[in-house]
Amino acid sequence: MTSAQIVSLVIQASYFAAAVLLIMGIKRMSSPVTARSGIQWAGVGVLVAVIATFFHSGMQNVVIMLVAIALSTAVAWYSGRKVAMTAMPQMVALYNGMGGGSAAAIGASALLGAALAGGAEHALTNTQSVLAVVGALIGSISFTGSLIAFAKLQGWMDKTFRFSGQQAVNGLCFLAAAVLGGIVVYHMQPHAIVLFFAASLLFGILMTLPIGGADMPVVISLYNAFTGLAVGFEGYVQQNVALIIAGTVVGAAGTLLTRLMAKAMNRSISNVLFSNFGGGGGAAAEIKGSLKPIEADDAASLLYLAEKIIIVPGYGMAVAQAQHKIWELSQQLIKREKEVKFAIHPVAGRMPGHMNVLLAEAGVPYDLIADMDDVNPEFPNCDVAIVIGANDVVNPVAKTDKSSPIYGMPILDVAHAKQVIVIKRGKGTGFAGIENALFYQDNCRMLYADGQEAANKLIAGLKAMDGGGGH
Amino acid sequence: MIDGFLALYLFMLAAFTGHEIISRVPVILHTPLMSGSNFVHGIVLVGAMVALGEATTPLQMWIGAVGVFLGAGNAAGGYVVTERMLEMFKSSKKPETKQ
Numbered sequence: 001m002t003s004a005q006i007v008s009l010v011i012q013a014s015y016f017a018a019a020v021l022l023i024m025g026i027k028r029m030s031s032p033v034t035a036r037s038g039i040q041w042a043g044v045g046v047l048v049a050v051i052a053t054f055f056h057s058g059m060q061n062v063v064i065m066l067v068a069i070a071l072s073t074a075v076a077w078y079s080g081r082k083v084a085m086t087a088m089p090q091m092v093a094l095y096n097g098m099g100g101g102s103a104a105a106i107g108a109s110a111l112l113g114a115a116l117a118g119g120a121e122h123a124l125t126n127t128q129s130v131l132a133v134v135g136a137l138i139g140s141i142s143f144t145g146s147l148i149a150f151a152k153l154q155g156w157m158d159k160t161f162r163f164s165g166q167q168a169v170n171g172l173c174f175l176a177a178a179v180l181g182g183i184v185v186y187h188m189q190p191h192a193i194v195l196f197f198a199a200s201l202l203f204g205i206l207m208t209l210p211i212g213g214a215d216m217p218v219v220i221s222l223y224n225a226f227t228g229l230a231v232g233f234e235g236y237v238q239q240n241v242a243l244i245i246a247g248t249v250v251g252a253a254g255t256l257l258t259r260l261m262a263k264a265m266n267r268s269i270s271n272v273l274f275s276n277f278g279g280g281g282g283a284a285a286e287i288k289g290s291l292k293p294i295e296a297d298d299a300a301s302l303l304y305l306a307e308k309i310i311i312v313p314g315y316g317m318a319v320a321q322a323q324h325k326i327w328e329l330s331q332q333l334i335k336r337e338k339e340v341k342f343a344i345h346p347v348a349g350r351m352p353g354h355m356n357v358l359l360a361e362a363g364v365p366y367d368l369i370a371d372m373d374d375v376n377p378e379f380p381n382c383d384v385a386i387v388i389g390a391n392d393v394v395n396p397v398a399k400t401d402k403s404s405p406i407y408g409m410p411i412l413d414v415a416h417a418k419q420v421i422v423i424k425r426g427k428g429t430g431f432a433g434i435e436n437a438l439f440y441q442d443n444c445r446m447l448y449a450d451g452q453e454a455a456n457k458l459i460a461g462l463k464a465m466d467g468g469g470g471h
Numbered sequence: 472m473i474d475g476f477l478a479l480y481l482f483m484l485a486a487f488t489g490h491e492i493i494s495r496v497p498v499i500l501h502t503p504l505m506s507g508s509n510f511v512h513g514i515v516l517v518g519a520m521v522a523l524g525e526a527t528t529p530l531q532m533w534i535g536a537v538g539v540f541l542g543a544g545n546a547a548g549g550y551v552v553t554e555r556m557l558e559m560f561k562s563s564k565k566p567e568t569k570q
Contacts, residue, residue, distance in 0.1 A: 015517075018514065022511050022514065023488060023492070025507070025511070026489075026492050026493075026504075026507065026508060026511060027492045029500065029503065029504055029507045029553075029557070030492060030493065030495070030496040030500060030504065031500075032497070032499065032500060032560050032562075033562075035500060035503060035557045035560060036554070036557040036558055036560070038507065038557075039503075039507055039510065039550065039553045039554050039557055040554070042507065042510060042511055042550075043510075043550050043554075045514075046510075046511075046513055046514050046516070046517075046546055046550075049514060049517045050516060050517060050520070050546075053517050053520045053521060053524075054520075056521060056524055058524070058525070059520075059524035059525075060523075060524055060525065060526060060527075061523050061524060061526060061532055061535065061536070062524070064523065064532070064536050064539075065520055065523055065524065065536075065539055068523075068536050068539040068540040068543065069516075069539060069540075069543040071540065072539075072540045072541070072542075072543035072544040072547065073543050073544075073546075073547040075544065076543070076544040076545075076546075076547040076548035076551070077547050077548070077551055079548065080547070080548045080550075080551030080552045080555070081551055081555070083552065085556075088502065088506070088552060088556065089502075091548065091552055092502075092505060092506050092509055092549075092552065094548070095509055095510075095513075095544060095545050095548035095549045095552070096509045096512075096545070096549075098541040098542070098544040098545040098548070099509070099512050099513060099515050099541070099542065099545035099549075101537070101538070101541040102515045102516065102518075102519045102538045102539075102541040102542035102545060103515050103518070104538075105519060105522065105534050105535065105537050105538030105541065106515070106518045106519055106522045106538055108534050109522040109523075109526065109531050109534050109535055109538065110522070112528075112530060112531055112534070113525075113527070113531060116528060125474070127474065127475075127478070143541075220505075221505055224505060224508060224509050224512075227509075227512050227515075227545075228508070228511075228512045231512045231514065231515045231518070232482065232485070234515070234518055235518060236473070236478060238518050238521055238522075239472065239473060240517065240518060240521070241473065241481070242514060242517065243514060243515065243517065243518050244473075244478075244481055244482070244485065245481070245485045246511050246512060246514045247512055247514075247515070248481075248482050248485035248486050248489065249485050249486075249488050249489035249492075249511070250489065250508045250509075250511050250512045251486070251489065252485070252486040252487070252488070252489030252490045252493075253489035253490065253492065253493040253508050254489075254505075254508055256489070256490055256493050256494060257493060257501065257504065257505055257508070260501070261501070264498075344498070344499070346498050346501075349502075351501070351502055351505065352498055352501040352502065353498055353499055353500060353501030353502035353503065353504075353505075354502045356498075356499040356500075356502070356560075357502050357503065357556050357559065360556075360559035360560050360561070361559050363561075365561050365562050365563030366499060366560050366561065366562060367562050367563055368563060369499060371497065371498050371499070372498075
């Protein structure tokens with residue numbers, strides 16, 4: 001064997017090792033016990049592949065390559081370290097968009113190379129040309145779409161942007177991209193390639209503009225799957241098996257994750273992409289009863305007497321940065337030998353599982369956190385349920401009122417608890433703008449306060465009772 | 472050359488693998504996992520490096536450099552945020568978190 005052959009063999013072996021490490025990494029990330037080592041395995045996988053790539057025969061522009069990698073890694077590393085946990089969804093969107101853009105760039109480079117080599121003589125097979133175009137289209141959509149999603153979640157942009165005939169315009173734009181893509185495959189002309197990319201990038205923007213805040217996580221997850229697929233297709237163009245495998249695995253996993261999320265929100269993916277959320281809606285049935293306020297001291301005495309307490313946190317709690325105080329309150333309750341659990345709705349927070357991350361940040365152990373399906377049968381045995389910053393996900397209307405926009409959405413059965421305390425700033429409705437029937441129930445009391453302030457008062461109330469209660 | 476049915480088998484098996492390893496994941500890990508899979512397609516950096524490394528015209532060089540820049544951001548950013556999230560997940564059964 002010549003030394004060039006040995007180098008090539010080592011590179012191929014490194015790519016194989018990378019593919020194995022990436023798949024094992026994702027596998028390990030699917031259990032909380034092994035999750036942390038999972039990302040580290042995957043990290044080693046990418047590192048091995050990147051180092052091996054530098055030894056490719058005839059690599060040009062190595063200095064530019066090193067500068068681009070160093071610059072980008074530094075910026076991404078710093079921003080990733082600094083970002084607040086509540087802003088995690090938009091950061092995932094941003095990094096994902098970059099991956100999509102990178103895949104599109106690979107496609108652009110391959111297609112331009114073929115076009116410049118001149119007509120039918122170029123190096124790409126028909127399959128390669130088609131997959132380069134399809135990968136570039138998907139990658140471009142993921143790139144600009146994710147950037148719009150980032151801007152929206154970051155609050156840089158109006159949440160929704162709609163005009164009449166929008167779907168027709170979007171449809172035409174997609175058609176243009178598809179037709180131009182076909183022309184590129186058949187004729188390989190530089191002009192057609194440029195126009196094709198312009199249409200694809202524009203379509204990513206147009207497609208994301210009308211989608212509103214609550215649906216954003218589903219879209220981010222969908223674009224994550226898109227980027228994966230684009231990487232897989234461009235991997236075929238380059239005949240790189242590591243890219244094909246890693247990209248396709250993420251494409252499939254991302255598609256499944258997107259469907260799980262959409263299901264948890266009671267929405268179909270096409271519904272998210274092509275229709276508006278809560279636009280007017282039918283007249284909801286009137287809710288009888290009244291809102292009954294409670295003072296913090298009285299709420300504290302309810303907790304003092306309770307044995308089993310379930311806390312239902314929502315995104316409002318994280319916005320008020322109350323998760324640390326709520327955990328402090330829980331620790332006080334646990335110290336008094338009460339059973340405390342956190343019940344999490346699948347879409348609590350800004351994306352599924354986001355609330356778990358926010359609670360973990362506050363130090364809540366994950367075995368105290370229960371999923372909806374596990375905790376729902378426990379509510380009838382629960383003495384006090386505390387709802388903080390959650391609204392629509394505990395609204396029994398989702399089960400009873402067919403005219404309600406949230407009808408059919410799975411909810412936490414907080415209404416079945418013996419006593420419910422809702423910590424809330426004011427009387428406003430939730431994200432969907434619907435009155436919450438839970439708040440009007442006989443067993444429900446409203447504690448009007450900011451999350452942190454309420455937790456502080458409850459802790460103080462508990463401590464006062466220890467003193468005055470003859471312990 | 473990986474072509475025709477061989478490529479099809481490869482895509483099919485990889486897709487099933489992705490489906491299988493995600494299908495039994497608890498909701499608590501959905502966000503880190505989305506972020507983690509986001510990191511995994513950061514391997515696109517390797518493809519962008521090859522594109523830049525084989526670039527012959529200035530235009531291809533620019534496109535390749537942008538691709539490498541974006542790919543490296545995907546990989547580095549995806550890794551950092553995923554690791555940050557996962558290092559926070561603790562069980563109450565471990566002694567150091569007991570109160």
